[in-house]
Amino acid sequence: MGTIPEHVNIDDICLSDPEFWIADRAYREAAFATFRAERPVSFHKEWEFEDAPFPVGPGYWALTRHDDIWHVSRNPQLFCSGQGSQVGDMPVEMNEFFGSMIAMDDPKHFRLRSIVSKAFTPKEVAKVEEYVKVKARLCVDRLLEKFPERTCDFVSEVAAPMPLQIICEMMGIPPEDEAQIFGWTNVILGVGDPEYVTTIEDLMNVALSMFTYAQALGEDRRANPRDDMTSIMMAAEVDGERLTAQEFGSFFILLVVAGNETTRTAIAHGMKALTDFPEQRAAWFDDFEGTTRTAVEEIVRWATPVIHFRRTATADTEINGQAIKAGEKIVMFYQSGNRDEATFTDPQRFDVRRGLNPNQIGFGAGGPHFCLGANLARREIAVMFDELRRRLPDLRITGEPEYLQSAFINGIKRMPCAW
Ligand code: HEM
Numbered sequence: 001m002g003t004i005p006e007h008v009n010i011d012d013i014c015l016s017d018p019e020f021w022i023a024d025r026a027y028r029e030a031a032f033a034t035f036r037a038e039r040p041v042s043f044h045k046e047w048e049f050e051d052a053p054f055p056v057g058p059g060y061w062a063l064t065r066h067d068d069i070w071h072v073s074r075n076p077q078l079f080c081s082g083q084g085s086q087v088g089d090m091p092v093e094m095n096e097f098f099g100s101m102i103a104m105d106d107p108k109h110f111r112l113r114s115i116v117s118k119a120f121t122p123k124e125v126a127k128v129e130e131y132v133k134v135k136a137r138l139c140v141d142r143l144l145e146k147f148p149e150r151t152c153d154f155v156s157e158v159a160a161p162m163p164l165q166i167i168c169e170m171m172g173i174p175p176e177d178e179a180q181i182f183g184w185t186n187v188i189l190g191v192g193d194p195e196y197v198t199t200i201e202d203l204m205n206v207a208l209s210m211f212t213y214a215q216a217l218g219e220d221r222r223a224n225p226r227d228d229m230t231s232i233m234m235a236a237e238v239d240g241e242r243l244t245a246q247e248f249g250s251f252f253i254l255l256v257v258a259g260n261e262t263t264r265t266a267i268a269h270g271m272k273a274l275t276d277f278p279e280q281r282a283a284w285f286d287d288f289e290g291t292t293r294t295a296v297e298e299i300v301r302w303a304t305p306v307i308h309f310r311r312t313a314t315a316d317t318e319i320n321g322q323a324i325k326a327g328e329k330i331v332m333f334y335q336s337g338n339r340d341e342a343t344f345t346d347p348q349r350f351d352v353r354r355g356l357n358p359n360q361i362g363f364g365a366g367g368p369h370f371c372l373g374a375n376l377a378r379r380e381i382a383v384m385f386d387e388l389r390r391r392l393p394d395l396r397i398t399g400e401p402e403y404l405q406s407a408f409i410n411g412i413k414r415m416p417c418a419w
Contacts, residue, residue, distance in 0.1 A: 001025045001029070002024065002025075002026040002391040003026060003027050004026045004029045005026065005027065005030040005032070005346065006030070007030065007034055008030045008034055009025060010031060010034045010035055010038065010039060010042070013358055013360060014044050014045060014047075015042075015062050015331075015333075015407075016017065016044050016046055016047040016087070016343075016407070017047065017073055018047065018192070018248070018405070018407070019095040020407075021405065021406065021407045022403075023113045025403075026098065029201075029339065029348070031145065032064055032333065032336040032339065033337065033339070033341070034066050035064040035340070036064045036336060036340055036341070039040075040063070040064050040065045040068060040320050041062070041063060041064075041068065041319050041320050041321075042061070042062050042064075043059055043060070043061055043155045044059055044060060044061075044062055044106075044135045044331075045059045045064075046059055046162070046256060048058070048089065052088070052200075053200050054088060054090060056088045057087070057088060057329070058328075058329075059329070060087060060310065060328070060329035060330065060331045061162065061319070061324060061328060061329065061330050061331070062320065062331050063318065063330060063332050063333060063337075064333050064336040064337070064340075064390075065336070065337060065340055065342065066104070066340040066342070066343040066344075066345075066365075067320075067339040067340075067342070067343065068320050068337075069267070069333075069337040069361060069365045070287065070337075070361070070365045070366065071319065071367035072311055072319065072330055072365075073311075073332065073361075073364060073366055073367040073369075073370075074365070074366050074367045075232075075367075076105060076106070076282060076311075076367055076368050076401060077169065077314065078310035078314055078315060078317055078331055078401050079119070079274065079312065079313060079314070080105045080260075080311060080312055080314050081104060081105055081109070081311060081312075081369060082095075082104055082105040082108075082312075083095075083101055083107075083312040084099075084310055084312065085099050085102045085103045085309050085311075086309075086310060086327075087100075087308075087310055088413055091414075093121050096250060097207070097211075097223060097250055098207060098250070098253065098254075099250075099254060099418070100112070100188070100247070100250040100251045100253065100254040100410075101113055101116075101251065101254070101369075102254060102258070102309075102369060105370065109368060110368070111238055111241065111244070112247060112251070113239050113243075113368070113372070114231050114235060114238045115236045115237075115242070115243050116236075116243070116251055116322050116372070117169075117372060117389075118232055118233065118236040118381065119229035119233050119236075120372055120375070120376065121185065122298060123374050124232070125376050125379065128166065128169075128170055128376060128379075129379055129383070131166070131169050131385055132162070132166055132379055132380055132383045133159075133387075134384075135162045135165050135166060136162060136383050136384050136387040137387060139157075139158060139161060139162055139384075139387070140388065140391045140392060141304040141389050141409065142157075143158070143251065143392070144158060145389075146394050148228050150418055150419050151398070151416065151417065151418040151419075152413065152417060153416060153417075154268060154271055154397060154415045154417040155264070155268050155290050155413060155414055155415055155417065156414070156419070157247045158267070158271075158388075159264045159265075159268040159271070159412075160264045162263075162267075163259060163260050163262075163263035163264050163267075163377075163380060163382060164178070164181065164182055164185065164258075164260050164378060165178065166183060166376070166380060166398050167228060167255060167256055167259050167260060169322055170228065170229045171217070171228060171229055171230045171234070171252070171255070171315055172217070172221065172226055172228030172229070172231065176201065177213075180213075181210075181213075181256065184206045184209060184210050184256075185256055185257065185260050185261070186204065187202050187206045188203065188206060188257055188339075190206075191203060191406075192404075192406045192407070192408070193404055193405040193413075194405065204240065207253060208254065210214040210249075210252065210253050211249040211250065211252070212249070214248060214249040214251075214252030214253070215245045215246065215248065215249045217230055217248075217252075217331075218230060218233075218234050218243075218245045218249065218252075219245050221234045222234040222245075224237070228386075230248075231280075233248060233251075237245060252369065255373075258372075258373065259373045259375050259376070259377070261305070261409050261411060262305040262306060262377065262409070263305075263377045263380050263381065264301045264411075265303055265305035265409060265410055265411050266299055266300055266305050266362075266377065266378055267271065267299075267380075267381055267383055267384055267410065268303075268383065268401070268411075268415060269302060269303030269384075269410070270299035270300065270302070270303065270385065271306075271348045271395075271397055271415075271417070272397050272401060272412075273299065273302050273386075273406055274385075275396045275397040276350070276397075280350055280351065280352045282313055282371060282383075283292065283300045283352050283359070285352060285389045285393075288386060288389065289332075291352055291353060292382050292386075292387070293355050293356070294352060294354055294356060295352035295353075295385075296378050296382050297354070297356055297380045298350065298351060298352050298354050298360075299381060300362035300363065300378075300381075301338045301344075301354075301360035301362055302359075303410060304334050304335040304362045304410055305409060305410050305411070306334060306362070306408070306409065306410075307330055307333065307334065307335050307406075307408055307409065307410055308331050308334060308335075308407070309329045309331075309332055309334075309364070309369075309408060310330065310332070311329075311330045311332070312324055312327065312328070312329055313325065313327065313328050313329075314326060314365065331405060332365070334361050334362060334365070335373045337365070338360050338361055338362060343358050343375060344358065344360075347377035358364065363377075392419045394419045395417055395418070395419040396417060396418060396419070397415055397416070397417050398417060398418045399415065399416040400415075401413075401414070402414045402415070403413040
């Protein structure tokens, strides 16, 4: 990223414009800094995409300050998720089909989350940790074997495979089906980026295939439980109620999407930052155990893999002095909140020892939808960098990242590395 300009004219900026999301990153940082300073709550129209399956919506309020995002996230009665977690509007049933509990409110959300969170307790995550270590080790083994010239694409060879393998292993998906799951996630990943030319039809077909696959998996584990998280979820009861195979199908789609690109993105941005700021790399790697907790949190703040999520106001209210009417959409720009100079000292500095208070909001800003996989993701990031530092201590990024064209995931598609 180049030098961040001091000020940009925000009058002409529409945050829905795809051009904004492929513009120079320094310009984008400056634009958000100016929004935070001059118009922290701003209104934007929605973009008319060609071939969009639903009519264009009425626009939304964009939140750019950390404290405002915190306020909205922690007041779910006033700012609900059940009308959609993405900017565009879909029928409620489709929101739930694609979004599962991320697009629900209590009591439905609470019930589902209580059931599936039985598979994400510290004890279960600790069990997963063992194979996180195995996958990281195998990943580095493969690098050493496959690339004697000691150079490769960091994203496809290092950052991408592990998070997906972990989800598959965790859910009890047999290794021979992993490639199929990977293919499906690539179609979903492609939305918005012309390189992948994903059509709505492709997307629907993939969602349906994943849903059918998951339903069959869930039913199988209900009948023949094994030592995997699918079996735990299918057996768990809350107030005498169990997850239906259909609910599990939607949750599975959410899990594969939510746990996959996000962790990959964090690892990729993390490696880039450790290359760009060698003194931070030394600070972490010289005291790995002592620094890991803050370093991982800083990587997630720095990367902010999920750019935004949406809520909808359920009553007339006010955010930071701006009147908001019932029914209006609110979009929380986590990326901007994580660079808020009113919250973080010197936010444009990557600092592996940055304190944990105030909280970074890469996993959400608290409230009922806070990332269910946060502890798992933290462990995956820590274990991967531990493996890299021990076995490939000279690994560095050697070229510019190619970024994903997306207003939703701060993804990196390719990025060369060498060791
Ligand atoms: C660095 C990696 C990750 C990042 C940055 C991330 C980020 C997020 C964010 C921003 C939310 C929405 C929070 C809100 O609305 O308040 C979320 C929700 C969620 N995440 Fe993650 N996530 C990551 C990894 C994972 C992993 C590994 C899993 C599971 C394997 C996962 C599962 C979920 C689920 C199920 C939800 C929905 C929770 C609910 O609606 O109650 N995430 N995540």
